[in-house]
Amino acid sequence: MEDSVFIGGGGENYAVKQGLTLKYANRHGLVAGATGTGKSVTLQILAEGFSKAGVPVFLSDVKGDLSGIAAAGSETFKLHQAFSDRAAKIGFDDYGYEAFPVTFWDLLGEQGHPVRTTVAEMGPLLLARLLELSEAQEGILNIAFRLADEQGLPLLDLKDLQALLVWVGENRKDLALRYGAISVASVGAIQRRLLILENQGGAKLFGEPALELTDIMMTDADGRGRINILAADKLMGSPRLYATFLLWLLSELFEELPEVGDPDKPKLVFFFDEAHLLFEDAPKALVDKVEQVARLIRSKGVGVYFISQNPSDIPEDILGQLGNRIQHALRAFTARDRKQLRLAAETYRDNPRFSTEDAIREVGVGEAVTSMLMKKGVPGIVERTLIRPPSSKLGPIDPSDRKQVINTSPVAGKYETLKDRRSAYEILKQRAEKAATDAEALEAQEEDMPVHEREFNAGRRYSGTRVTRSTSRTTRKQDSFGEAMGKMVMKELSGTTGRKLVRGILGSLFKGR
Ligand SMILES: Nc1ncnc2c1ncn2[C@@H]1O[C@H](COP(=O)(O)OP(=O)(O)OP(=O)(O)O)[C@@H](O)[C@H]1O
Numbered sequence: 001m002e003d004s005v006f007i008g009g010g011g012e013n014y015a016v017k018q019g020l021t022l023k024y025a026n027r028h029g030l031v032a033g034a035t036g037t038g039k040s041v042t043l044q045i046l047a048e049g050f051s052k053a054g055v056p057v058f059l060s061d062v063k064g065d066l067s068g069i070a071a072a073g074s075e076t077f078k079l080h081q082a083f084s085d086r087a088a089k090i091g092f093d094d095y096g097y098e099a100f101p102v103t104f105w106d107l108l109g110e111q112g113h114p115v116r117t118t119v120a121e122m123g124p125l126l127l128a129r130l131l132e133l134s135e136a137q138e139g140i141l142n143i144a145f146r147l148a149d150e151q152g153l154p155l156l157d158l159k160d161l162q163a164l165l166v167w168v169g170e171n172r173k174d175l176a177l178r179y180g181a182i183s184v185a186s187v188g189a190i191q192r193r194l195l196i197l198e199n200q201g202g203a204k205l206f207g208e209p210a211l212e213l214t215d216i217m218m219t220d221a222d223g224r225g226r227i228n229i230l231a232a233d234k235l236m237g238s239p240r241l242y243a244t245f246l247l248w249l250l251s252e253l254f255e256e257l258p259e260v261g262d263p264d265k266p267k268l269v270f271f272f273d274e275a276h277l278l279f280e281d282a283p284k285a286l287v288d289k290v291e292q293v294a295r296l297i298r299s300k301g302v303g304v305y306f307i308s309q310n311p312s313d314i315p316e317d318i319l320g321q322l323g324n325r326i327q328h329a330l331r332a333f334t335a336r337d338r339k340q341l342r343l344a345a346e347t348y349r350d351n352p353r354f355s356t357e358d359a360i361r362e363v364g365v366g367e368a369v370t371s372m373l374m375k376k377g378v379p380g381i382v383e384r385t386l387i388r389p390p391s392s393k394l395g396p397i398d399p400s401d402r403k404q405v406i407n408t409s410p411v412a413g414k415y416e417t418l419k420d421r422r423s424a425y426e427i428l429k430q431r432a433e434k435a436a437t438d439a440e441a442l443e444a445q446e447e448d449m450p451v452h453e454r455e456f457n458a459g460r461r462y463s464g465t466r467v468t469r470s471t472s473r474t475t476r477k478q479d480s481f482g483e484a485m486g487k488m489v490m491k492e493l494s495g496t497t498g499r500k501l502v503r504g505i506l507g508s509l510f511k512g513r
């Protein structure tokens, strides 16, 4: 089993070892099953197995019960005997307890290292989905990103995007000449959505230092792959944020990693838990992109494993790409359940020993109908596999142990402090301030001028309208912050060099949308 991850025992009396071939582990996979059937433990033993094989893993901990991977199992644990019996049954002779190298991450920065990205890297398509924008609103967001590109305004955090939107709103008339009508109501709607996102903790996701992908692709000195665990229990309160973040990460990986063809083992294995959230009322365009990313990311050596209660939660085009399958029991109460079960069964290569459909209904907890890719990437005949017990701790790690793991991780201290670099918000603010002081300086200068010269200048500046000093001051005061910024930026627009900000996949692969 050198070249595979040990899954459990199949065949007669569960005595035949079943493994997931590392060479085909980048051809993706599926872990499915009703609640309580063993999905989480399967995820745990897969993570352990990949780590042992030197493959880094990324997974999200939706219920907070996977953090135990960082600690060893124990002989005093209530399931010790059950685990040992199970190990003996499947011929898992060198079964023992051990802890695994884990890096904890947390979008909220509480239960792990903060994980951030920038607004620019997330890009307009994913942001629009995150903010649940209408098509018209998404159009405005696209204009805002275009302007930021042209102006060289870095969009790092939500404050930057807010400042830019204020500016877009106030200059909609000028901008309309280039981009078509921009409705105030739509700009306002986006701003309100941004506020909601902020309240959900979204503000924490955006900013710097942004996550470096190499930090989730580490191998320890002892050769084991690091298991990156994203705390997602609180995040599940904002399912959109959760799904969009994972999708962003996947697309970044796709964008940044070099082609490696078909490596002996994956460079990273990515588990997408609660995968249905990704596809729930997702527009077809988005599903197409996910399908595209899944198809192409393979050659970058990344295996993606979707975890969901029912395989029918996953669009067919994507399901068809998931070569390695672990199907725990499905319930069959209703006619619809039975139909879905039959459809699920039809996607497997039958085993003459049993009916796939019956097996999916009958398998016990911690048992599954499995089919792994074999030689030449052909799906293997379906097996009834008793899944191996975990070596790490089942259930959550103690909070103090967790803290210890966080403090001693290879990235400890790297992401903890937010750095507020000069970006769109600061630049626009500075420009507006400069515009205001320039105007003031000009006025002061004018005050020293002879009257006739002053009137001449005033006439020139205000195109024919004779302006006295006092009214010019009133005009300036009424010039809002945003308008002042607008004037500055509009002036510079004409001289733009078209400088583009670096942007992730959502600006390139997703560009043609
Ligand atoms: N491979 C296994 N070896 C030993 N025990 C297992 C195994 N798989 C599952 N179990 C037992 O079954 C319990 C439930 O499994 P698990 O938590 O993985 O279910 P689940 O499908 O993730 O449920 P949910 O949908 O509620 O999250 C475990 O706590 C454990 O006691």
Ligand SMILES: [Mg+2]
Residues within 6 Å of the ligand: 039, 040, 041, 063
């Ligand atoms: Mg679970």
